[in-house]
Amino acid sequence: MVRRVLIVDDEPLIVKGLKFSLEQEGYVTDCAYNGEEALEKFNSGKFDIILLDVMLPGISGTEVCHIIRQTSMIPIIMLTAKSADEDKIEGLTEGADDYLTKPFNTVELKARMKNLLRRTKGETMDNQVKVKDLVMDKEKRTVILRGESIELTAKEFDILLLLITNPGKVFRREDLLELIWKDYSGDIRTVDVHIRRLRQKIDGDKPEYVYTKWGVGYYFAEN
Amino acid sequence: MVRRVLIVDDEPLIVKGLKFSLEQEGYVTDCAYNGEEALEKFNSGKFDIILLDVMLPGISGTEVCHIIRQTSMIPIIMLTAKSADEDKIEGLTEGADDYLTKPFNTVELKARMKNLLRRTKGETMDNQVKVKDLVMDKEKRTVILRGESIELTAKEFDILLLLITNPGKVFRREDLLELIWKDYSGDIRTVDVHIRRLRQKIDGDKPEYVYTKWGVGYYFAEN
C-alpha cells in the first residue's frame, strides 16, 4: 500500500531530510514551502498524511491546519520549535492529530506516522471525494462547496457523485437514467432538469463543474 | 504480463547497464539516446513506463517530459545528477511521477518502477486512440492535436473516430451515412460538408490526416 505524504516546511534542508528519510521507508512524498503551496497541493493531490511546520511565511501552519480541517479529516502531524511553554504548543497545533518538537528523531516521527495511518485507515479517504473546493462524503451524503455546506437532493447527489468519480467521462442521458434511476421509463429530458437544478446549486453563472458535451450528454470537469 | 520500458539517456554505458538489468527482471526494453528519438519512439511504440534522463543533447529530458505529458499519463521516472539544491531537481523533474539521482541503486529503481506500474495498472487507457500527435479519447470524447485541445461536434468526432480506428481503409459516403447517421435519407453530399468541417479543424492547408480517395470516398492516413 503506497502512502503519500505532503511535507510542508520553509526550511529546504529539513524538507530534503524528511523527503529522503521517508522515501527510504517507501512513502511517496511531495513538498510545499509555504502555506499557500501546501493548501494548493493538498487540494490537487491525494495525500494520506501531512507533516506541517507551524512557522511558515505567509499563511502559518496553524492556519493551514484549520483551513484543511474545514473539509478534511486527513491526519496532520505538526512540527514546532521547542518551547518551555507546553500550553503554547498546544494552542499552535490545535486541530492536528499529533505534533513533534524540533529537532526530532526521525524514528519517532515514522512511528507516529505509522500509528496515525493505521488508526485512520479506511475511515476517511474511502468515503470522501474531493475535487478543487468541492468535497463529497458518500457515507454522510454531504457536500461542502468552498467551505460551505450545500444541500442536494438524493438524485442530485447521486448524479454529482457519479460524474465526479469519473472526471471527464461523458455520460449520455440514457446512461444516467440507467445508472441512477435504474428502471426509468419516462421522458429522457428529465435528466436536463436535474442537471439544471444541480448546476444552480454548485455552479455559478457559468458552468464550473458540470459541463455539457453537445449532442452527447454531461460530464464533470474542474476547469 | 510483459512490461515495456523506454530507456532514454545519452550515456551508452548507463543505457547498456539499465537494459541488461531490466531485461534480467523480465522487462522488454527499447532505448533512445536523445530527446527527439525518445519522442519518436514514445509515439510509435507502446510503452508502459519511461526512464528519462534530465540531461540530454538537443531537447532536454525536462522538455520531453512536458511534451509527453500533454498527451499521456504514462509513468515517467526521471534520472538526475546529484545536486545539493533539492528545489532545482524538483523543477527539472516537474511532471514526472518519480525521480532518482545518479548514481542510483538498481534495486531501488526496480522497486520504484514496480510501485508506479502497480499504481497505474489497469488504467491501460483502452479508451484512447493515438496517432502521431493526435489523441482521441472515446470516453471523454475529447481530441488533442499537437498538444492542444480541439472541439469537434458529435458527428465530426464519430467520423474521425471511425476513420482513425481503420487507418487507410476507404469509406464511401454511403458507408459513412450508414455507420454514423444510421437512418439517413437525404443528400449524400452532406458527407462532403462534414469532412470539410472536420478537415478545417484538424488538417492544415493540405490534408494531413483525412484524405480523399477519388471516385470512392474518404480515409485516414498519417502521412
Next chain:
DNA sequence: TTGCGCTGTGATATAATTGTAATATATTTG
C-alpha cells in the same frame, strides 16, 4: 391529514449543429 419538498412533464426560449443548394475548383475521360 396536511404541508412541504422532491420529481417529472410539457411548453417555450435559446443555442448549436446539420443539411441544402448554389458555385467554384479539380480530376478524369473521350
Next chain:
DNA sequence: CAAATATATTACAATTATATCACAGCGCAA
C-alpha cells in the same frame, strides 16, 4: 482540350439539442 464527372467551398436555412421555467402530482414526515 473540352465535356463530363467528382469533390471543395460557402453561406444560409432548417433542424435538432439544450436551457429554462412553471406547474402538478407524489410521497414522506410532522
